[in-house]
Amino acid sequence: RSKRRGRGQITVYSQEIAQEMKRATHLEQALRNAIIANEVDVHFQPIVRLRDDAVVGFEALARWCDADLGYVSPAVFVPLAEERGFIDTLSDTLLRKAAEAALSWPKELFLSFNLSSAQLMDPKTAFNTLAILNRTGFDPRRLELEITETAVMTDADTAQKIVAELRGAGVRVSLDDFGTGQSSLGRLRDFTFDKVKIDRAFVSRIANDKASEHIIKAIVAMCEGLDLEVVAEGIEDFSEALKLKALGCGMGQGYFYGKPTDAGTTMRFLSDRYVSVEGRAVNA
Ligand code: C2E
Numbered sequence: 028r029s030k031r032r033g034r035g036q037i038t039v040y041s042q043e044i045a046q047e048m049k050r051a052t053h054l055e056q057a058l059r060n061a062i063i064a065n066e067v068d069v070h071f072q073p074i075v076r077l078r079d080d081a082v083v084g085f086e087a088l089a090r091w092c093d094a095d096l097g098y099v100s101p102a103v104f105v106p107l108a109e110e111r112g113f114i115d116t117l118s119d120t121l122l123r124k125a126a127e128a129a130l131s132w133p134k135e136l137f138l139s140f141n142l143s144s145a146q147l148m149d150p151k152t153a154f155n156t157l158a159i160l161n162r163t164g165f166d167p168r169r170l171e172l173e174i175t176e177t178a179v180m181t182d183a184d185t186a187q188k189i190v191a192e193l194r195g196a197g198v199r200v201s202l203d204d205f206g207t208g209q210s211s212l213g214r215l216r217d218f219t220f221d222k223v224k225i226d227r228a229f230v231s232r233i234a235n236d237k238a239s240e241h242i243i244k245a246i247v248a249m250c251e252g253l254d255l256e257v258v259a260e261g262i263e264d265f266s267e268a269l270k271l272k273a274l275g276c277g278m279g280q281g282y283f284y285g286k287p288t289d290a291g292t293t294m295r296f297l298s299d300r301y302v303s304v305e306g307r308a309v310n311a
């Protein structure tokens with residue numbers, strides 16, 4: 028294509044590429060600095076049991092607001108940290124912060140944390156993760172790690188070893204964004220997961236799309252047979268919640284139940300919802 032457009036066009040392209048690389052390198056530097064300055068934060072979004080709306084856990088979500096760049100989405104800076112080879116540093120910081128915050132929650136609530144695909148190709152991940160939990164004093168049995176199909180597909184052997192080691196220590200593993208990756212249902216058999224998170228893409232369409240409803244119904248039935256728990260992601264209104272409940276989906280997460288909020292706001296949310304009964308916190 029560039030040949031036909033002539034030399035001038037090639038110059039424009041390479042200038043654009045150079046611009047893009049400059050932007051990425053600037054972003055990388057800002058992110059590295061933010062990690063050192065402890066400016067990358069973690070927010071928490073509630074996950075509820077649909078039957079009675081009881082909060083059962085929270086997903087930790089990375090948040091970064093740069094003084095010059097403004098809000099940068101984790102969908103941008105997580106892949107950047109992966110590409111530039113410092114996802115382990117970023118992730119360790121986030122997990123430490125998340126686990127520290129979760130120490131103050133009622134004991135029966137779990138913390139769900141996203142592992143990036145690069146981390147599932149790095150044999151050090153299991154050891155690092157368990158070391159952070161140990162240092163923080165957070166019970167591994169209260170941690171869930173969210174991984175995606177793509178991560179599992181790339182280097183299945185390494186990923187499987189990491190997952191097995193973590194599960195051996197009591198950590199639970201969920202398959203995130205289910206239905207969107209290059210799914211192979213066989214993975215669900217080969218891999219030991221505890222939970223499947225149905226991607227928001229299906230949930231957001233159930234109101235007026237029969238196909239999405241059937242897909243969710245099928246996922247729920249399959250998970251029941253495989254003894255996996257199911258979470259629907261991205262529930263935004265009451266009618267979606269009702270439909271998912273009717274489809275037999277066990278858990279839900281989305282703006283309807285709560286947006287991701289910082290550690291302090293999450294604690295206030297919990298004290299509003301929980302009453303303490305003989306020292307034990309229960310859902311109000
Ligand atoms: P994810 O793990 O699938 O997280 C769910 C995303 O959906 C979050 O976006 C969340 O804020 C958003 N969400 C939740 N409920 C609703 C809803 O009702 N409606 C809509 N429209 N969106 C909803 P967020 O926080 O921007 O994160 C995007 C992605 O970045 C995450 O997708 C995850 O893949 C990645 N990510 C975030 N934090 C981390 C992290 O600490 N480590 C790693 N490795 N990845 C992270």
Ligand code: MG
Binds near residue numbers: 086141173203
């Ligand atoms: Mg997730």
Ligand code: MG
Binds near residue numbers: 203204224226260
């Ligand atoms: Mg997801």
Ligand code: MG
Binds near residue numbers: 204
């Ligand atoms: Mg996602």
